[in-house]
Amino acid sequence: MKLIYLINIQGGIFVNKDIIQKEKPHKSSNIKKVIGIVSGKGGVGKSLTTSMLAVTMNRLGYSTAILDADVTGPSIPKVFGITEKAMGTDLGIIPTKSETGIGMMSVNLLLKRDTDPVLWRGPIVTGTVKQFWTEVMWGDIDFMFIDMPPGTGEVALTVFQSIPVDGIIVVTSPQELVSMIVAKAVNMAEMMNIPILGLIENMSYFQCDDCGKKHHIFGESHIDDIANAHKLEVLGKLPIMPNIAKLCDNGRIEDFNGTWLEDTAKLLEKMLVK
Template sequence: MSENCNQNCNTYSHDRDFSSFSAKPHELSNIKKVVGVVSGKGGVGKSLVTSMLAVTMNRRGYKTAILDADITGPSIPKAFGVKGKAVGNELGLFPMKSKTGIDIMSINLLLDNDTDPVVWRGPIIANTVKQFWTDVIWSDVDFLFIDMPPGTGDVPLTVFQSIAVDGIVIVTSPQELVSMIVSKAVKMAEMMNIPIIGLIENMSYFKCTDCNKEYKIFGESHIEEIAEKHNIDVLAKLPIDPKVSAACDKGKIEFFDGNWLDNIAKYLVMENGGKKMKIAVASENGMVAEHFGHCEGFYIFDVEGNQIVSSKSIPNPGHKPGFLPNFLNDMGVNVIISGGMGGGAIDIFNEKGIEVITGAAGNAQVAAEEYLRGNLKSTASVCHEHQHHSECGH
């Protein structure tokens, strides 16, 4: 034990100034917001939530990155299908990029084999995480998500003391024991003076695809009680979805289909002061078109600070295979809104980091405004009429 330790953990109070602990990121890194994703115990899907948050913000046009701080149980590279070893030079270490451009740094990207165990003591593990912050050249990043190891041990302590974390998201699951475990995570954040963005409950329910009935596999949720007790928000309740699990196993988490994290994405956008983005709405006579690829044209809305600042209408340049995704991507479009779209086209747009909202109807500008308010959700509407011929948008 250090001779300077007074063995009084209450020293870490709300009034404690931690600025002296902060480590500076690499001089070539420009990171705007840092969000930690934590859990009181393992097995609740923390890494899944981290991955989905990064993908969700990336689809909205933000440059996102993931620092995998779970040194002994890294799973981020596998979820994204990122393989190989990270490289560096005399300036520092470079993160590896996912298919849609998300930067990732993980201990698994430094090992000879991703199945090699990391048998290190706590201080070495904690220092490695710190070096992922100080020695990695992250370049320009709007949101850096840190996938923390479970619990309240050395690594979370090091992260909170060394990295200027803007806020944390606590991931939990629907069991009574979770109340005590979440309380520990909340109290640690309060002791370290780290803002809590809110709670996300994973494995909240299973929805039958045949009857749409929801089943509480792990019992009734207690997240509302926990949130009220600690005066924090419930950000999302994620279902048990075999498709999402399969996407992780196959390294295709970037292509998950679901809007469960829209509320937290909207919050992060507001906290970031908004961002310039482009929304393309497939249209017919000013209304949302039913078929994306065969629409009359597109309304392109320029957005700043979550408000539409300008718009223009362009004719549909044609729907020959592969053309529209490249055409709209080259225009800088971040979001596409349509009545329906072929499943193959949706996959192509997602691969380019473009969010697709289907099932929309009504006035084109109203649809764009409803999306910005967070009221427009995708219904996964597919143009079955053209699906077999790959004509609807790709």
């Protein structure tokens, strides 16, 4: 697929959207809504948010799946406790299922050992992401969540160009520096005509078990200011909870309890009705 890039006087890179070609999923796949989970920088809890959203929608009775597009830093199988490998057939790749039936595909499901580094150049990485969309037999899926790598690099561009993404959710953290990073992710989505569903702030606060007071460990939140600046909605604020980290470490994220993503779930349900 040939792409034409134009550089404006501010140095931003634009893609000629008239020649972007969306790839079709595997013929056995029927995927209703595709939601990209993005972040402007690493370490803000994007994979955690992706996992919790998939679990939340699955609990509401929807068939959900996760496409782990963070090829060089995959973590989705770990938080779900998946150790079995994905199976390949003459017809396509069979995704692995979690205990509650969430389908997933990640490069770590193909490697001999999950600690093996992925030392691939850009074209191979982006080609792998496309294969996860076109060659995996996902079946009937209500919501597919794409766990994107941080930033606005090649993989993000490939996903936005190749996969019919219905909307993205931007994950952020409270630090003031993040406002600039979030703006980059938001601006990229706008340039690619991808709807931005809203923002989710992770590590927003720590709530004391004894007194119930909320402590802002990483400083006061700036997410409302960021949302107002970009005319976006704040979909949720996730607290710092040691038990959630423990569940991830033990591969038991499907056991989490909490209502922080209720507003996001309602928004996603409305998208499915439309």
